[in-house]
Amino acid sequence: MEFFDMPDIHDGESLNDFYKKLLNQVPDLIFKLVWRPSNFYSVAFVSERVSEIFELSVDQFIGETEIFFEERLFPEDKDGFTITLEIARKKLTSWHYEFRVNLPEQGIKWMRVSAKPELHPNGSVHFYGRVSDVTEQKEYEKKLQVSEERFKHALQAASDGIWDWDMCKNTVYFSAPSMKILGLEEEETIIPLDFWRNRMHPDDILLHENARKAYFEGDAPSFECIYRVLNENGKYRWVLSRGKVVSYDDNGESTRAIGTHKDITDIKEKEIQLANTINIIGSQNNKLSNFAHIVSHNLRSHAGNLKMLIDIFKGAEEEEKEEMLTQLEAISDGLYVTIIHLKELVDIQFEVKIVKEKLNLRHYLKNILNILHNEIKKHGVNIEINIPIDATVNYNPAYLESVLLNFTTNAIKYSSPDRQPMISYDFEMIDGQKALSITDNGLGLDIKKHKNSLFGMYKTFHKNQNARGIGLFITKNQVEAMGGRIEVYSEVNKGTMFKIFFNEED
Amino acid sequence: MKKIESLYVIDDDKIYHFLFKNLLKQNGIDVNTTFFCNGSDAIEHIKENKENDNSPDLILLDVNMPIMDGWQFLEEYSKVLPLLNKQSVIYMISSSNNEVDINKAKCYEGVVKDYYLKPICKEDLDKIFIL
Structure with a gap:
């Protein structure tokens, strides 16, 4: 050849x-x-x-x-x-x-x-x-190596991962730090896009979709989204993902996108913690401000009376003074009661640690009904209890008694003279939260009219001798101090339903 | 200057009724005074007497009251006002030094003449009764 x-x-x-x-x-x-x-x-x-x-x-x-x-x-x-x-x-x-x-x-x-x-x-x-x-080639290689190393170390130091999405094959290259976020072996991998996407928190999928849309439709200069992914230990990690499309096909369709992943769980958790703290402080502040107004108003009314009394006492005739002293006694009594109420409120609102115990709801209700036995008998109240025998709530015993007592006496107090009073106690689970409804067939009230003042201090809605108004206010404070809330449904002359949500999350 | 002949005091504090009555007396203010424990009683009374031109010259109104508070009373009063022969001069007199209340009273300009903080003294009476 x-x-x-x-x-x-x-x-x-x-x-x-x-x-x-x-x-x-x-x-x-x-x-x-x-x-x-x-x-x-x-x-x-x-x-x-x-x-x-x-x-x-x-x-x-x-x-x-x-x-x-x-x-x-x-x-x-x-x-x-x-x-x-x-x-x-x-x-x-x-x-x-x-x-x-x-x-x-x-x-x-x-x-x-x-x-x-x-x-x-x-x-x-x-x-x-x-x-x-090959000197030139060697120099390029060396430069490239330096640049690659710089890139790699910088990303490592920043705990950033890299993703490189092949949009034609719908596979993604993930760098080692990205895999670390998932709690997997720290090795770069190419896997189907769904592998990552299936681990996304269900609540964040829409958010992620929207961020993508915003970028692809030109509303955002780059893709950026914070969401949670499930790692191997079954825990969600917060991830900041950023990226851009880097190549297009002849039709202008995106074919490749590259970006970074950053595990921001620690920052995010602190942020959430901070937001919670701010909420707590905010609500405490509100309570404090409300309380200051209550104190100011309630004490002021007594103090004002006292001042007026002394002013007119000075110029009063001898025979008038006797009656004024009687009034002085009334002022003093009123002041005393007010201070007791305020003290009660302080105890509820500013008690840092309120002891909670696992309490049998039915058992506690029975006790309250025993205490109110005479009242119930006198009004001929028909009681209906739909609470499972083993239903328990994690609550402060004194608060639970107070709440049950208040709603029950309320129901009796505002019963209609036209029909036999009926009170029904129904226990249910609503969205994983325990709730007790106390329903009566009494006078009812106009919710729209009294919506804002229903639980206000010293509000009463009926021309009733015993109506003092403080009860609902204190009850509401106790329920909220336990992390729960109250809902009211009422219709004039039909009846009222108070729904107490217990909160046992902590 | 028109003399004030009739007065409604709307306040849920019975002791205040007593004290106010005596304050008027000691200051030699002779006026036909009717006391109400809440806004609802007062508005009913005004409605009943609208035919006989019996609206009071002056109304002293508390803010925080059961059943119908001062604000609710003002709402109702504004509704019946077109049916009345004359408009009463209304002062709000309350223990509430809450700015929210004081500012709210300013929104009723034309209905509420002024807002006084309790306790009421002789000087306040002088201002209120010399219209």
């Missing part, structure tokens, strides 16, 4: 010259190296380029090859040079090696040698190969 036809040389040029010229056009150094069984290497041929590549003449390189070894080749690369050469020779495999040379003119250069060995029948091995200057 022939590689070349005989070249067509017309101008008397020798074949040798022809190949020589041709070879000199090659920027690489071309060489032939021969090893003989006497364990001796010699350079059989080297192209003119040797003067550029090693700054040695052809004769020098062939005749005094040791100059290359001693004065050009980097001492650190010498061993590698000879070892790889020997291996290639023994195994008759291609020889590849990168090494540095220190050239008198050009300084330090990176070279790459590639050669193919051939075994001859006499046992000698002939290498045919080339040496190329």
